[in-house]
Amino acid sequence: MRASDDAKRKRSPPPPPTLPPSPPSPSVDGSTDPNSPQRKRNKWARLLLRELYDLGFNDAAAALEREACVQLRSSVMKKLQNLVASRQWDEALQLVMKTGDEREQLQMKSTLAAREAALLLLQRKFIDFLLLKQLPEALRTFQEEILPLCEPSEAEVKQLAELLLCRDADEMKQRTSRPWQDDELQLKLEELVSPEEIIPEGALRRIVQDVELQTPPPMMMGQVAGDCVEVLTSHKNDVWELAFSPDGEMLASASSDGSVVLWEIKWKEEAVGFSLTMELKTEALHVLQSLEGPADCLAWSPDSRFLLSSGSRSSTIQLWDRTSGLCEKRFQHPGGVVTKMQWLSCGDQFVSGSADKSLVLWNANENSIAYQWSGRRVLDVVVHPHDSKVFVLISGYEIRVYDVAHKSDELFIEADNVMSCLTISPSGKFLLVNFVKQEQLTCIEIATGSVVAKYHGIREQRYVLRPCFIGAHSELVASGSEGTKILLIK
Template identity: 25%
Template sequence: MNIDGVDADTTPSGFSRLELVRLMVQSLQSLGYQKSANELEAESGFQLESPAVTRFRNSVLQGDWNTVETLIGDLNLDTTHELSVKFLIREQKFLELLEKRNIKDALIVLRSELTPLNQNMDRVHSLTSYMMSSSPEDLRQRANWDGVNGSSRQNLLSSLQKFISPAVMVPENRLETMLKQAVDHQIKNCFYHDNRNTSKSLYSDHICDKTGIPTVTRQVLERHTNEVWYISFSHDGKYLASASADSKIIIWNLETFQPMHTLQGHSNKVSCCAWSPNDTQLLTAGYDRTVKLWDIQTATLKSTFPHHSDVVTCLGWLPDGERFVSGSEKNLFLMATAGNLLRQWPFPVRDLAISADGQTLVAMGGTIIRMISLVDFTEVSKLEETDGITAISLSKDGQFLLVNTTLPMHREIHLWNLPEGRIVRKYSGYKQGLFVIRSCFGGWDERFVISGSEDSKVYIWHRENGNLIQTLDGHDRSVTMVAWNPTNPTMFASASDDNTVRM
């Protein structure tokens, strides 16, 4: 219908009045306003669903399987979906009979109703094995199914919904689901999202101010006498280790911002460090071609590992705290803290990362990124950039990888989706050419990407949309590395060739 150029069947925003009213009716019913829902249906002339669909829904929840099957024809399913729907219904019927220990009728359903459908025969074989269950509890455990008194029928209804047109049967809580999606989308794209802002008001759009992003230098750490090349927070966020070209490593107390220990033992520049999983030990390595293991409590050197024949560029612990990996321009080693070399890979590694579950090692050298299984030590997959890579950083969930590149015309940080093996985002604007620059994820839920730069600034981008949202001054020379506190989303550190670390 069209009245004065306006379609009466749609809202001013172009949404279907029928769909909107049906969602409103459903929402009113779920909130317990049945009388208001009935009045809205009567006034609008739109029903939430047909009487047959209502009977179908109620019959599923009541376990009236004969009625459910007679109503399948009212769902307007195509032939393929009809078979899938029948399989799911009869599967539930079978499991409920088994739960009641009605073995004879359950066997009839299995042989005469499920098997003839010729659907998902692997599942049929699994269902057959459940006949051997010793008790209802054993059945529920084997089938990973919570029984009639649990949520199994509601779960069945949700599974059936996937095969039924939403125009026939509106998905459960559809309006609330859409509202949640809208709010989540706003949060996901909020430039300055702060998890302390827990408001989910529907009255206004979700917006956070800049207070959630650390933009002010709280402290300048100035005890190094040469360029600071690497920094690493302890896992509990209470300490920071800084490694320098002055051949020293300083452990900083982040309550006082004063040195707790100065570790001296390397004979040349220190290029990297890594905290043990329990924060009691620290690995360090560098230009003297050694890896050293330190006791943090006593600040004493426990071991020196001289296996490398060239500069050691990266380190990483395995979750057991007894093994670690170290990389150089010639080799990648897996070693035990007891001193023995466990495994060797003969390819260059400039940087590496280990997934939180300890299952995967990501190793980078040249333009190649390798994923290596730490279970059987095989190469799982390999990615390649078109230009040189200086550093990588792995997300907490192990699904995404930041890659600092040195492209000829401009500098970019690439965000790789590892399972998909593709670049999904690029971050640009910072300066990188001569030196190694390291970036990382940060902020609440790792919503930001942060990097140092050769122009002495720190750059922060919105991870999701790639927009540059903050540029921070303070250092006098190149900022070579940044690190975000793992327990404090409002604190990060930056290391610079001006011999300082800024908090």
């Protein structure tokens, strides 16, 4: 692939802003090693302790606390919860922002988590003044505390301003989706602090449920052999893009020769002696032709019935029927060449982005634009699998979160170094970011914005290489690498 063939793959970003540093994570046993035996022991004991309390087994939980010498929450966390319960917002804010006594500083998951917690506390202080009909105090909180300390986004400012129009608490519940009532606020703060301070409600259950919901299919059991099981040869030139359908029965491949091939994939069980083997069968069902030059953007609908294709030199998006192989609809992106498309989980809408500074939300059934954001150069797009959030890579140094339900957006991450592409985990918990010049992949926890892992060893100079999560539980990261290598990283 030559640079002239695909202008959108060039990397020419503007000067970078700054990525907030990840805070250290202190250990309850004094060890800085997260894999130390004592730290692991305390972690599992505290997970069990939280589950016992959640299930109402208070006596058993108290016995575990005495025997294991662990506590569900730290003394600082207890103080924060008491301050929130008694509506002492200024003192609670000091703990979150670490402006008080150094011995009573709360460890947050990340800088972004601290900012979110501060905004929640000040928002509740603002709401309390409104409910008490103390408008001057509410406005002072907004102007002198919320704006300078939290630097809220335009959407957050709009939500707070709308609360001024509410007559009572019931109307406020309808106006804002952010947690502000007592129980909601306490639970959200638990999610934002470090696990060293408190184990969040239901943490152990989520671990068990994740395992139960992701039972590996027979062909995925055992070790990764790395054997080639099939070679597909219908294209006449370079293959630029691959996309498996969500049901796993189809593979779409796009080539620089202008064709998109739909492959049917079948696993056939065969009994050999006393063992069961899986045999792969593939067939090229349809060969589709792109309307305006080669396609290198492909996106399957959540129900695996339709495929979107676009890219290279095209602003036209084609919607193909999987069964007939016919183009059912065409969408004309208003901002120029399409860089990325992704379906929303509802299956009725999808988004498309362009380097010509536009992000469009489409109604697929009506062939119409539902909403359009402008002014930012879109390089990559990933959609949360269980939410209305869309993560967008802007100009190489910035990731923003767009909420298609509320038609809002806010900054998620700013980076010093160039980012080339994004990948979201099937659970929606993690974002994989490719820092191209550093030849490094970074895994970010979406809930907090904190870095949980970094992967090195990838050679990437001429092309943009897109990594992905693989494995029955998304426990592996796979990435291509220049030099004819494919890396599997645990």
